[in-house]
Amino acid sequence: QVQLGESGGGLVHAGGSLRLSCAASGRTFTTYTMAWFRQAPGKEREFVAAVRGIGWRGGFTLYLDSVKGRFTISRDDVKNTVYLQMNNLKPEDTAVYSCAASTGEVVDVVNEYSYWGQGTQVTVSS
Numbered sequence: 052q053v054q055l056g057e058s059g060g061g062l063v064h065a066g067g068s069l070r071l072s073c074a075a076s077g078r079t080f081t082t083y084t085m086a087w088f089r090q091a092p093g094k095e096r097e098f099v100a101a102v103r104g105i106g107w108r109g110g111f112t113l114y115l116d117s118v119k120g121r122f123t124i125s126r127d128d129v130k131n132t133v134y135l136q137m138n139n140l141k142p143e144d145t146a147v148y149s150c151a152a153s154t155g156e157v158v159d160v161v162n163e164y165s166y167w168g169q170g171t172q173v174t175v176s177s
Contacts, residue, residue: 053077053152053166060148060171063140067175071135073150073168081105084153085126085133086164089146089173099148100124100135101158113158118144140175148173 059071071087086101102124103111112124123136133150149170155163 053080053083055150055152055166055168057148057150057168057171060173062174062176065141065175065177067140068136068138069140069173071137071148071150071171071173073133073135075131075133075152077131080131080152081128082154084155084158085124086151086153086158087124087133087135087148088151088161088164089144089148090170091146094146096149096161097146098159098161102126102133103158104128111158137173140173142175142177144173145175146173147171
């Protein structure tokens with residue numbers, strides 16, 4: 052069982068930066084693939100970034116094309132925390148961002164993730 056809690060959202064102007072954090076409980080955190088998804092009003096939940104845990108392809112990262120070069124996902128397995136550093140934010144990045152944990156093989160599919168946080172709002176003004 053894993054419990055997740057996000058923080059770090061807020062309101063920022065276009066071009067600004069935010070760092071989201073997701074603290075996880077559970078002794079097997081290091082084995083989980085951790086990811087960030089987002090959901091804008093009226094849209095489906097969308098994959099943003101993921102980082103694999105230890106084991107096969109440990110540390111592998113994957114990003115949504117539109118955030119490559121702007122967002123960076125990282126994890127601290129001592130603190131049981133995953134981060135999403137978001138730079139050069141754009142109005143279209145506005146959404147509720149949620150972190151998720153998975154033991155599955157595919158990292159960019161919503162249904163692969165068993166554990167979800169409540170989400171944190173990110174609003175980017177133009």
